[in-house]
Amino acid sequence: MELGDAKKRCGDVIERIERLTKITASCKRTLLKLARSELTFLSRVSSSSTSSSSSSTPLSVNIGHLEAVVHILQxxxxxxxxxxxxxxxxxxxxxxxxxxxxxxxxxxxxxxxxxxxxxxxxxxxxxxxxxxxxxxxxxxxxxxxxxxxxxxxxxxxxxxxxxxxxxxxxxxxxxxxxxxxxxxxxxxxxxxxxxxxxxxxxxxxxxxxxxxxxxxFKDSCPNWEILEDHTPFFPAFSSLNLFSLDVKNTETPKLGGDCHLVNFGTTALIALVSGISNGGTEKLLATPETELRQRFKGNYEFVIGQVMSEIQNPILVELSCSISGKRGIICESVHSEFKELVSMFGGPNEKLRASHLLKYLTVVPDSPSKRMMSLPTTRKLALKNKVVFGTGDYWRAPTVTANMAFVRAVSQAGMSLFTIEHRPRALTGD
CATH class of the missing domain: 3.40.630 (Aminopeptidase)
Structure with a gap:
């Protein structure tokens, strides 16, 4: 009975590992390998004890440890x-x-x-x-x-x-x-x-x-204020309920224990102002394919995929669960890149939304953490991304991003990094 219970616990922990979403594929493979190895050992012991007259059955010494690790990860x-x-x-x-x-x-x-x-x-x-x-x-x-x-x-x-x-x-x-x-x-x-x-x-x-x-960081928080100018033009932003951070007299701001910051990457800002995210899906689907292909060139399939994704799971609703009530920051590099992209590819409505969005965000200096900058700069760990994500790490803030290739590269280097993943959205010229 004890051996059977141990095998059942192995099966249960394997199912729990497979359901984990916050860990990388590599981490999941490691846990599954350990759990399956334990189950194989128990099955071997079970077969041996069935054919043996021995009354003593060795039990697992590892399954409880794995259960505790998975419990913490959940x-x-x-x-x-x-x-x-x-x-x-x-x-x-x-x-x-x-x-x-x-x-x-x-x-x-x-x-x-x-x-x-x-x-x-x-x-x-x-x-x-x-x-x-x-x-x-x-x-x-x-x-x-x-x-x-x-x-x-x-x-x-x-x-x-x-x-x-x-x-x-x-x-x-x-x-x-x-x-x-x-x-x-x-x-x-x-x-x-x-x-x-x-x-x-x-x-x-x-x-x-x-x-x-x-x-x-143990210093007290700077002053915060909520912006309540939720204009009819950008009603979805009221559900995000972002706060503004006032760091006017702070050259190197540090954060206290009850401050809840979120760092936005460029992909997140584009997603927040995109016509796809702001009620433009029906208009895009009603537009003739030839016109859309001419507008988006080789990105046509990519954009249509985003439209269908938005219909199934509206991104502003999804992001509101992660960032509502938080204080939004962007580093200087993201601020410059975002304004340039919107200027070049955004439509009039997207440009207005971008201008409105920036009122809710505080621009902080590019200040990547020492541990981020200690990673080697490579093709996968580009300096530009190290600055953006490293600034979030310096502020102890999760970075909202669709750039999961960079996140995976950091994880493969062994460094823990707090991020919030979002699905990509493109500017549509809306």
Whole structure:
């Protein structure tokens, strides 16, 4: 019965992994490989025990750990997942080549490493006193903090998050706080921890150890004001409910804990003002194909595909779920590019919408984060995009974008990046 239950849990976790949408295809393959390997092992054990007279059946030691990792990945406070259940390569100068981390991601706008333990707390020791190869918790944390301090800038976390799904003894909890300055997030973090532990992990405890990385912004927020001039010309914008940021006397603005920013890439601004997104689908479909092909040249199929996508899933409705009530920023490069594209390809209505949209957004200096700029500039990691996404990363703001090729390239480099994907929309000359 226990073996059958373990196999069922493997099947359930495989289904949950396949439904995950916030992780990359590479991360999903890694998780599926681990889960299927565990299921194969259990099936082999099941066949062996059926043909054997042995009454002792070895059970899975990994499925609980995988369940906990997937549980964490399913919750909304986790974004920008770039690696799961893989070792982080370290500098050759260190005494070990790599360190295992369960999740590399963004949490509360800061890059973190998450380490998951599914062990019975009775068997977690602080220091290994025996001759076994297994090291105690103290050595593990020393290894992780040392690795975090010496890791490449793009991978460097601001914190380590330790998730003990079965809890941790009072003595070891005290040791973590005393020796490593760990904070008990169950006591201090609020709602997102309640979401994390839920009913499944009521015995769980979660600790945070600050290790550096890009500075965590703790300054108070600048002044904000909501713009209420929702003109009839752009009624859809009232549903987006964007706020304006006043940074007039701030040369290098920094953000506080309750500030909710969103950084717009050029593709997002184009999508917001496009005629396709603003009620022009019927007019486009009613236009003769020959006229549309002449207008859009080789982009005809691309534009029609966007029209059909808009009819099925209006993009302003979709984006309002992600950006409503947020404070919008754009960097200087995006501001210039957007104005140039609208000037060249936008129609009169699209130009008016663009002018209205810019009232809701604050232009901030191009200020890409150090960790973004530490990535090599390549064809896939173009400097122009590093500036745009890096500025969002500096402000700890998700970048709204359709440029998923760049997002994938950053993830493949191992760096966590907070983004909001949107489907592309083109200017139509409306």
């Amino acid at each position: 919750h909304p406070f986790i974004t920008g997942v770039s690696r799961v259940c893989k070792p982080i390569p370290l500098s050759p100068k260190t005494c070990f080549k790599h360190v295992h981390v369960d999740i590399v991601c963004t949490l509360n706008r800061n890059p973190v490493w998450i380490i998951v333990s599914h062990r019975n707390p009775k068997y977690i020791t602080w220091r290994n006193e025996s001759q076994t190869k297994e090291e105690g918790l103290q050595f593990r944390i020393q290894q992780l903090t040392g690795a975090a301090a010496r890791s490449a800038l793009a991978l460097k976390p601001s914190s380590l998050i330790l998730f003990f799904s079965h809890g941790l003894s009072t003595i070891l909890s005290h040791q973590l706080k005393h020796e490593f300055g760990a904070t008990d997030l169950m006591e201090e973090a609020g709602d997102w921890i309640n979401v994390l532990v839920a009913t499944t992990y009521q015995e769980a405890c979660v600790f945070e150890i600050k290790v550096g990385g890009d500075a965590v």
